[in-house]
Structure formats: structure tokens, C-alpha cells
Amino acid sequence: MVGQGVLRVAVVSPQEVVMRGIVSMLADYPDRVVATAVPSARSVGAGADVILYDTFGLFLGGGPELFSLLDESDAKVLIFSRDLRPDLLALAYTLGASAWISMGVHADELVRSIELTAAGEPIREPQGDRQGTMAGLTSREIEVLKLIAEGLSNQDIAEKLAMSGNTLKSHIRQTYRKIEVTTRSQAVGWARAHGLASPVELG
Incomplete structure (x- = not known):
């Protein structure tokens, strides 16, 4: 019982x-x-x-x-x-x-x-960052991808991470290349599928 x-x-x-x-x-x-x-x-x-x-x-x-x-x-x-x-x-x-x-x-x-x-x-x-590393992402690229998945704009991300817009764009280009996506929505999907997106509340 x-x-x-x-x-x-x-x-x-x-x-x-x-x-x-x-x-x-x-x-x-x-x-x-x-x-x-x-x-x-x-x-x-x-x-x-x-x-x-x-x-x-x-x-x-x-x-x-x-x-x-x-x-x-x-x-x-x-x-x-x-x-x-x-x-x-x-x-x-x-x-x-x-x-x-x-x-x-x-x-x-x-x-x-x-x-x-x-x-x-x-x-x-707990495995999300490890999966990002397995894909060849640096800790900074993982951080950027997480913020993209949270819905932040490039300007918000740049301000949050204290970097220039051009530096952020470079990180994003490298990240997209490594995870083999071309759009923001695809990047969010990849992040969610690999445990890097913010948790989703269960209904």
C-alpha cells in the first residue's frame, strides 16, 4: 500500500x-x-x-x-x-x-x-549548461543564449552583460553557427530542447 x-x-x-x-x-x-x-x-x-x-x-x-x-x-x-x-x-x-x-x-x-x-x-x-558546452558554446555564449530564450532584446542583453551591441552581435553569430540555427525562434527552440531556456510552468 x-x-x-x-x-x-x-x-x-x-x-x-x-x-x-x-x-x-x-x-x-x-x-x-x-x-x-x-x-x-x-x-x-x-x-x-x-x-x-x-x-x-x-x-x-x-x-x-x-x-x-x-x-x-x-x-x-x-x-x-x-x-x-x-x-x-x-x-x-x-x-x-x-x-x-x-x-x-x-x-x-x-x-x-x-x-x-x-x-x-x-x-x-541541471544538465543544460553541460549540453551547451558539448555543442562547443563558451560560457558567455551560453549566457547570451539563455537571455535570448528569456525573450530579452539585443539592447537589453547588451546592457545586462555590459557589452557593446557589436560585441553581442558577434556572440550571437558564433552561437547560431555552433548550434546550426539561423533565426531567433530557432535559437529559442534549441535552448529549450537542451535545457537552457527558463523553466516553463506546468499547466
Whole structure:
């Protein structure tokens, strides 16, 4: 029997090794979460507080089931994604996802993210800066990209970072080149898909 305050988590992944591995990780926190392995979103029964959804399901054509989960489920949906598949995470956001965690996080970070998701609070993804570094961005370029994703204008960013407009434009050009985008909206999408955007409130 689940104790009061313990969250019920359905782990959805088409890969058994991933699904059972995460359930095993979460088993170390029985006073906070109780996890069940579910091979398909269609198999998620009533009663789950949080659904942990593997974006690899989207690679196998799981877009409709994720959309259905996000649109119809009473449970909160937390996306978990591989660092090397930002395309799948971007697709999850397109379908309406608003909370995600990297598959590379430690168990305690995952449990905390589940608790934040259940409470409807934003998650501050700890892997974002690391992903920016993996893309070849400098710390300054990561900072600029975060501010772009927050919706600040070039003038506001330049003032906030105490740099000239020309210097900022140079940083932006280099950043866009490294992440292979050409527009501001694409840069925001990349930042969000890689955990660099400001947290989005869960509805």
C-alpha cells in the first residue's frame, strides 16, 4: 500500500532495459516514490501521479500516444530524454510537453524532478549548461543564449552583460553557427530542447 505523500510513478519506455533500470533506481526512494514499469502509454492505468515518458518512444512513432497523454491524462507528464537526441526532445515540446529531465541525471535529481512535476512547479534542469558546452558554446555564449530564450532584446542583453551591441552581435553569430540555427525562434527552440531556456510552468 502506498503511504501518504508517496508519489505513484508510471515509467513509460519502449526499451525494457531503460524502463526497468529507472524503476530500479527509484526503488531506492520508497518513502518518496513508487514506480511501475509500463511498456506503452496506452497501458498507463488510473492512479498515477506522474508519468515518466521516454522520448525514444517518439522515434518509434509514439507521437499520437504522447499527445494523448499530455491532452487527456490527469497525471503530470515528465519527459526524459537522451542528451544525444535533442530532435526527439524538440518534438516532445512541439506536442505540448513542458517539463523534462536528462537521462543522465542522478537518481536523487530524478526523484526531485518528479516531486516538482507532481507539484506543478518548474524544473531547473541541471544538465543544460553541460549540453551547451558539448555543442562547443563558451560560457558567455551560453549566457547570451539563455537571455535570448528569456525573450530579452539585443539592447537589453547588451546592457545586462555590459557589452557593446557589436560585441553581442558577434556572440550571437558564433552561437547560431555552433548550434546550426539561423533565426531567433530557432535559437529559442534549441535552448529549450537542451535545457537552457527558463523553466516553463506546468499547466
